[in-house]
Amino acid sequence: MRRIALLGSTGSIGTSTLDVVAAHPGRLEVAALAAGRNRDLMLAQARRFRPRLISVSRAEDAAWIAANLDHKADVLHGMEGLKACALESGADTLLAAVVGAAGLASTEAALRAGMRVCVANKESLVVGGALMRQALEAGGGELLPVDSEHAALHQLLAGSRVPVREVRITASGGPFRTWSLERIQAATVDEALNHPTWKMGPKITIDSATLMNKGLEVIEAAHLFGLAPAAIQVTIHPQSQVHAMVGFEDGTYQLQVCANDMKLPIQYALLHPDRIPGPVPPYDWEASRQWTFETPDLARFPLLGLAYKALEAGGTAPAILNAANEEAVAAFLAGHLGFWAIQACVAAVLDGIPAEPAHTLDQVMEVDRRSRAAAATWIRHHAPTGTA
Numbered sequence: 001m002r003r004i005a006l007l008g009s010t011g012s013i014g015t016s017t018l019d020v021v022a023a024h025p026g027r028l029e030v031a032a033l034a035a036g037r038n039r040d041l042m043l044a045q046a047r048r049f050r051p052r053l054i055s056v057s058r059a060e061d062a063a064w065i066a067a068n069l070d071h072k073a074d075v076l077h078g079m080e081g082l083k084a085c086a087l088e089s090g091a092d093t094l095l096a097a098v099v100g101a102a103g104l105a106s107t108e109a110a111l112r113a114g115m116r117v118c119v120a121n122k123e124s125l126v127v128g129g130a131l132m133r134q135a136l137e138a139g140g141g142e143l144l145p146v147d148s149e150h151a152a153l154h155q156l157l158a159g160s161r162v163p164v165r166e167v168r169i170t171a172s173g174g175p176f177r178t179w180s181l182e183r184i185q186a187a188t189v190d191e192a193l194n195h196p197t198w199k200m201g202p203k204i205t206i207d208s209a210t211l212m213n214k215g216l217e218v219i220e221a222a223h224l225f226g227l228a229p230a231a232i233q234v235t236i237h238p239q240s241q242v243h244a245m246v247g248f249e250d251g252t253y254q255l256q257v258c259a260n261d262m263k264l265p266i267q268y269a270l271l272h273p274d275r276i277p278g279p280v281p282p283y284d285w286e287a288s289r290q291w292t293f294e295t296p297d298l299a300r301f302p303l304l305g306l307a308y309k310a311l312e313a314g315g316t317a318p319a320i321l322n323a324a325n326e327e328a329v330a331a332f333l334a335g336h337l338g339f340w341a342i343q344a345c346v347a348a349v350l351d352g353i354p355a356e357p358a359h360t361l362d363q364v365m366e367v368d369r370r371s372r373a374a375a376a377t378w379i380r381h382h383a384p385t386g387t388a
């Protein structure tokens with residue numbers, strides 16, 4: 001029986017993970033649930049899955065959940081609660097599905113403790129990828145990707161006995177794939193949240209619209225698989241059925257294909273190396289469909305190019321990139337910034353803060369704080385009058 005600490009349980013990945021757990025009652029159980037502010041959903045999840053430890057962001061929500069539980073459990077709060085859920089619930093497996101750099105410390109601690117860490121929270125790898133690899137080596141556990149393209153690469157590379165020339169991750173292209181630059185520059189929040197192929201949380205959905213999601217994924221792939229930037233390429237594939245490809249020295253490729261349903265990579269990571277029937281039916285090859293492939297346009301989607309630049313600079317540059325992007329996306333979602341200003345803000349902050357070698361978690365979190373402050377200042381100066 002695998003005992004899971006699920007961080008980010010109330011989100012898109014969190015709820016899909018609980019669907020996978022519910023489909024395998026003899027194989028998977030929940031030891032801890034942690035999330036942010038959605039106390040109603042947390043209480044419903046806790047009543048159904050009966051974890052020993054629960055954590056939410058605010059003390060008053062923790063007290064409310066404790067008063068309404070119908071089983072014995074400790075209800076904690078804040079970053080300490082998040083970490084305790086990872087380390088002190090008796091779980092052997094962490095499913096890291098908090099959004100943003102807020103997930104880094106608990107994920108790093110679980111790796112250091114030798115757990116199996118299934119990571120959806122790509123920002124933690126972008127901000128602290130090298131430190132997470134050190135923690136993995138020190139703890140002797142496992143790090144398994146949940147992000148669909150990286151789960152695909154994990155499957156492709158596990159079966160490969162020869163070195164690969166390059167890997168390619170696919171991108172849907174987002175809602176603005178066919179839009180002109182002028183139209184993209186004036187995109188609204190509702191238009192940017194209208195993802196063509198995946199239902200996900202708001203932050204990653206905006207990242208998909210700017211192609212920053214793919215930029216973060218290039219950095220994620222570099223850390224997960226030890227690849228140089230030039231060996232990681234991006235192909236636009238609007239149907240989101242092929243998730244990644246590996247190219248060999250002889251010029252041939254292998255592709256990974258599955259339905260665009262995150263329950264598949266979640267189950268892959270939780271049950272690895274076993275592959276058994278789960279909540280998603282086998283791929284339907286009788287359905288009529290066409291697959292198409294395109295090259296990304298860096299002029300309309302400059303954040304993909306900026307992510308490569310940060311990866312090549314190394315050290316804390318990806319942490320600066322990520323922090324500025326988190327702040328700019330939050331400001332866009334709140335109506336304080338235009339869509340095109342997201343990339344301008346990230347470019348300005350990345351240019352304005354020198355990268356340094358990343359040695360410790362405290363240091364990268366300090367860089368994260370400084371970069372957020374710089375982004376907040378930039379946003380205040382560039383927000384349309386009366387919004388910031």
Ligand SMILES: NC(=O)C1=CN([C@@H]2O[C@H](COP(=O)(O)OP(=O)(O)OC[C@H]3O[C@@H](n4cnc5c(N)ncnc54)[C@H](OP(=O)(O)O)[C@@H]3O)[C@@H](O)[C@H]2O)C=CC1
Nearest residue numbers: 008010011012013035036037038098099120121122200201
């Ligand atoms: N959704 C998807 O299909 C995919 C997502 N990912 C990655 O997985 C991660 C989660 O994405 P997604 O599920 O879409 O996001 P959601 O916004 O749907 O969910 C985010 C979760 O994180 C919780 N959370 C946010 N901040 C904190 C905090 N400070 N402390 C504790 N919990 C917090 C939220 O709690 P609450 O809502 O209660 O406030 C919620 O449970 C992201 O890093 C994303 O890039 C990767 C591939 C695919």
Ligand SMILES: CC(=O)[C@@H](O)[C@H](O)COP(=O)(O)O
Nearest residue numbers: 147148171172173174208213
């Ligand atoms: C499901 C998943 O893995 C997401 O990261 C997805 O890739 C987002 O869609 P885009 O391909 O549009 O970025």
Ligand SMILES: [Mn+2]
Nearest residue numbers: 147148149217
């Ligand atoms: Mn992805």
